[in-house]
Amino acid sequence: xYRIAKKRVLNPTVTMMDISAPxxxxxxxxxxxxxxxxxxxxxxxxxxxxxxxxxxxxxxxIFQVVxxxxxxxxxxxxxxxIQDFVGPLxxxxxTDGIRKVCIVGGGVGCxxxxxxxxxxxxxxAEVHSIVGFRSRELVILEDEFRACxxxxxxxxxxxxxxxxxxxxxxxxxxxxxxxxxxxxIAIGPLIMMKFVVATTRPYSIPTTVSMNPIMIDGTGMCGxxxxxVGGKTRFACVDGPDFDGFEVDFDEAMARSSxxxxxxxxxxxxxxxxxxxxxx
Numbered sequence: 001x002y003r004i005a006k007k008r009v010l011n012p013t014v015t016m017m018d019i020s021a022p023x024x025x026x027x028x029x030x031x032x033x034x035x036x037x038x039x040x041x042x043x044x045x046x047x048x049x050x051x052x053x054x055x056x057x058x059x060x061x062i063f064q065v066v067x068x069x070x071x072x073x074x075x076x077x078x079x080x081x082i083q084d085f086v087g088p089l090x091x092x093x094x095t096d097g098i099r100k101v102c103i104v105g106g107g108v109g110c111x112x113x114x115x116x117x118x119x120x121x122x123x124x125a126e127v128h129s130i131v132g133f134r135s136r137e138l139v140i141l142e143d144e145f146r147a148c149x150x151x152x153x154x155x156x157x158x159x160x161x162x163x164x165x166x167x168x169x170x171x172x173x174x175x176x177x178x179x180x181x182x183x184x185i186a187i188g189p190l191i192m193m194k195f196v197v198a199t200t201r202p203y204s205i206p207t208t209v210s211m212n213p214i215m216i217d218g219t220g221m222c223g224x225x226x227x228x229v230g231g232k233t234r235f236a237c238v239d240g241p242d243f244d245g246f247e248v249d250f251d252e253a254m255a256r257s258s259x260x261x262x263x264x265x266x267x268x269x270x271x272x273x274x275x276x277x278x279x280x
């Protein structure tokens with residue numbers, strides 16, 4: 001059992017938790033993930049490591065409340081326990097030789113982008129961060145991004161905060177204005193990452209994307225997280241989650257990610273009803 005050491009609501013749909021897991025905290029790095037179960041009967045879900053405090057022995061996770069399992073997790077309070085917490089899994093983000101990087105995050109993907117930006121900042125690289133949200137009330141981790149970014153641009157779809165528009169607009173502006181990035185790293189919705197790649201491809205700027213497909217065991221055995229990368233089958237859990245964005249088949253990945261949308265909707269509705277009954 002793993003204790004929830006801290007819980008904080010970041011916006012109406014996103015929650016942050018620090019989980020007491022000393023062995024995972026000792027080895028976790030930016031870009032890696034964990035798999036957890038809320039209780040003994042729960043499903044296994046992957047969540048990217050949003051930070052590790054090695055002294056306290058805690059691992060930070062940030063999740064969007066979108067389905068049955070994240071609803072059950074969000075119902076837990078500080079001091080409560082979750083059943084399983086396994087990791088670190090996957091390959092950490094590669095940082096060697098990168099002196100200037102642009103981190104592009106979208107929505108809850110910004111929670112994954114933040115530790116990557118922090119690691120590059122700690123290594124002395126110049127970090128430009130572009131983060132996008134639907135509206136002002138959904139903005140998360142602004143102060144944390146400012147602390148580790150030499151340049152920060154916040155975009156909102158409705159223009160209620162920062163600049164109005166999508167994250168690819170300032171990215172293209174900066175490149176056309178002479179910024180020379182060793183790497184662009186995109187983390188967020190598949191469609192966002194697809195268009196980031198389309199923006200950087202004409203300039204031949206190496207672009208890494210963080211893929212989060214359906215995942216079950218996290219060891220490469222089940223094949224659920226398979227992707228087509230460079231015309232070959234790869235598994236996000238062991239070969240990723242970071243991949244060369246120029247080689248990812250985004251259309252296939254988006255088609256597979258929507259396969260269980262109806263099932264997830266039904267599970268969410270059932271969980272809502274169960275939680276309401278527990279409150280009564």
